[in-house]
Every structure is written in C-alpha cells, then in structure tokens.
Amino acid sequence: MIGVGSMGGAILAGLRDPGVAIARPIAVTTHSAASAAQFAGAADVTAVAVADDAEANRRAVAGAGLVILAVKPWLVVDAAREIAEALDPGAVVVSVAAGVPSAAIEAVLPGGIAVVRAMPNTPAHLGRGMTGIAGGASADAAALALVQRLFETVGQVLVVPESQINDVAAVSGSGPAYLFYYVEEMIGAAERRGFTPEAARQLVQQTVLGAAELLDTSGEDAAQLRRNVTSPKGTTEQAIFVLQDAGWGELFDRALAANVRRSEELEGNSPACRPAGSP
Ligand SMILES: NC(=O)C1=CN([C@@H]2O[C@H](COP(=O)(O)OP(=O)(O)OC[C@H]3O[C@@H](n4cnc5c(N)ncnc54)[C@H](O)[C@@H]3O)[C@@H](O)[C@H]2O)C=CC1
Numbered sequence: 493m494i495g496v497g498s499m500g501g502a503i504l505a506g507l508r509d510p511g512v513a514i515a516r517p518i519a520v521t522t523h524s525a526a527s528a529a530q531f532a533g534a535a536d537v538t539a540v541a542v543a544d545d546a547e548a549n550r551r552a553v554a555g556a557g558l559v560i561l562a563v564k565p566w567l568v569v570d571a572a573r574e575i576a577e578a579l580d581p582g583a584v585v586v587s588v589a590a591g592v593p594s595a596a597i598e599a600v601l602p603g604g605i606a607v608v609r610a611m612p613n614t615p616a617h618l619g620r621g622m623t624g625i626a627g628g629a630s631a632d633a634a635a636l637a638l639v640q641r642l643f644e645t646v647g648q649v650l651v652v653p654e655s656q657i658n659d660v661a662a663v664s665g666s667g668p669a670y671l672f673y674y675v676e677e678m679i680g681a682a683e684r685r686g687f688t689p690e691a692a693r694q695l696v697q698q699t700v701l702g703a704a705e706l707l708d709t710s711g712e713d714a715a716q717l718r719r720n721v722t723s724p725k726g727t728t729e730q731a732i733f734v735l736q737d738a739g740w741g742e743l744f745d746r747a748l749a750a751n752v753r754r755s756e757e758l759e760g761n762s763p764a765c766r767p768a769g770s771p
C-alpha cells in the first residue's frame with residue numbers, strides 16, 4: 493500500500509484484523525518517517541517512509557500481487573510512474589483516488605498490469621466499509637474479482653462501470669462526512685435548546701447509533717422506520733414538514749452534483765486542484 497493516511501489507514505486497519513485471510517506482512521509506505529514509526533515492531537506490517545528511503549515505494553511493490561495506491565489524487569499518477577518498472581508482471585494495481593481515470597494510470601504502467609479503481613469509505617476501519625470498484629480497460633474478470641475479494645474483507649462491495657465511480661464517491665465515499673456533519677449540526681441545535689455540550693452529544697450520538705442499528709437489523713427500510721417514529725398529527729411530523737419545506741431532496745441533489753463536479757475537475761489533474769502547501 494502506497495500512502496497510509498486517512499483512507500489507506502482505514503483499509504489497513506480493516507486488513508490487520510486477524511480474521512482477515514491475506515498474506516502478511518503487508519508492505520506499506522508513508523511520506524514521513526513519523527507515519528512509518530507508528531508501525532515499528534509490528535509483525536504484520538512493514539512500513540518504510542519515502543523520506544528515509546527514496547526507493548521505498550519501488551521496494552514495497554516488488555513481489556506484490558496487489559498494490560493499493562492511496563495517496564492524494566494529484567500524486568497518484570506520479571506514484572504509479574515511480575513504481576512502474578518495479579511491479580511484478582502480473583500485478584494488479586488498485587487506485588482509491590477520486591477523479592483519476594484508470595486510463596491515466598494505465599498510461600504510465602507497463603502493458604499487462606491490470607488497473608482497478610476503488611472508491612472505499614473510512615468505516616472500512618471497522619470492517620463496515622462500502623466500496624465501489626470499477627475495472628479499467630486493462631483489468632480482466634480475475635483482476636476485478638481479486639479486488640472485490642480484497643475490499644469484501646473490510647465491508648461490502650458494489651461493482652460499477654467506471655463512468656459511475658464519481659457518483660459512488662459522491663454517495664458512499666464522502667457519505668460518512670455528511671452523516672458526521674449532520675451529527676455536528678444536531679448537537680449544535682440541541683445545545684441551542686439548552687442542553688450542555690455533553691448532554692447534547694449523548695442525545696445525538698446514541699440516537700444516530702441506535703437508528704443505524706435499527707436500519708441494519710430491523711429488516712425495514714428507512715422510509716418505514718421514519719414512519720414508525722412519525723405519529724400522524726404528532727410532533728415528529730412537524731419537524732419533517734420543516735425539512736421537506738427546506739428541500740432536503742433538492743439539497744442532496746446539489747451536494748452530490750458539486751461532489752461529482754470536483755471529481756471531474758480532478759480528472760483534469762489540474763495543478764490548481766493541489767491545495768497550497770501540499771506535496
Ligand atoms: N478520506 C476518505 O474518506 C477517502 C479518500 N479517498 C482517496 O484516498 C486517497 C488518499 O486520501 P486520504 O487518505 O484522505 O489522504 P491523506 O493525506 O490522509 O493520506 C495520503 C497519505 O499518502 C502519504 N504519501 C504522500 N506522498 C507519498 C509517497 N510519495 N509515497 C508514499 N506515501 C505518500 C501521505 O503522507 C499521507 O499519509 C485520495 O486519493 C482520496 O481521493 C477515497 C475514498 C474516501
């Protein structure tokens with residue numbers, strides 16, 4: 493795994509579960525020595541920082557059947573170019589980057605290397621991830637199946653055409669952030685109704701966790717579970733009316749469209765997409 497930040501770290505945490513049947517140790521690389529140091533002494537992971545060893549990425553992929561590129565989108569093609577000659581001839585390369593087409597990665601790799609795009613999310617950390625995967629032109633069914641098996645070890649997988657991967661990013665890749673934002677805003681609203689921050693947090697978090705568990709285990713869909721809470725002429729109904737009047741459906745359409753637009757901007761690999769100060 494090249495790059496172990498927020499997303500790579502979540503996938504790695506899921507893969508490190510002893511119940512996951514993969515070859516170990518897992519070779520990972522990081523940018524800084526401090527990031528690599530967190531794995532010092534681990535038996536199941538070998539971590540080397542490119543800051544310490546300029547050859548770290550090339551060394552890490554040598555002999556690997558499966559390589560995950562988990563660096564920022566504007567670094568992915570350079571990372572692929574860097575490891576190109578060190579890859580095993582039959583290697584499968586997975587990119588989790590938003591907005592980087594498989595063709596851009598294939599263009600810098602030797603022929604015969606299969607490229608698969610994956611759009612996971614951070615609950616992979618707990619084995620509860622949702623990942624969309626799409627094979628590039630270079631990926632045959634076996635390569636796609638291998639990547640599917642990989643991400644199934646950290647959650648569920650949906651195979652989509654590459655034309656839909658930006659939409660997967662907008663829905664489930666970024667989705668945890670929308671839910672966390674909802675929690676933040678609900679806590680703020682609860683505080684403004686007079687609860688202490690601690691009480692507001694308890695009320696909101698336990699509600700979200702309990703509701704998610706119901707969604708997972710009750711066998712009922714979200715609309716029915718909502719109806720179960722919403723007594724006709726009761727109190728919930730009044731709040732739902734306010735949310736409907738505010739146009740939640742249309743708001744989500746706009747939010748997802750903005751997310752996809754950003755993926756499309758990243759597809760241009762424009763230097764303008766690189767935040768100031770980032771490598
Ligand atoms: N964070 C998320 O929820 C999701 C992120 N992604 C994708 O995952 C990728 C990584 O995103 P994050 O984990 O959020 O970013 P991040 O910045 O947390 O992690 C990237 C890591 O790559 C390391 N790195 C940078 N250059 C490197 C190099 N040359 N060699 C080895 N390691 C290097 C950095 O030190 C950093 O730890 C992005 O392409 C993003 O589009 C996809 C789905 C969800």
Ligand SMILES: O=C(O)[C@@H]1CCC=N1
Nearest residue numbers: 590661662665666667
């Ligand atoms: O915000 C991002 O660019 C990444 C892609 C999907 C989730 N996080």
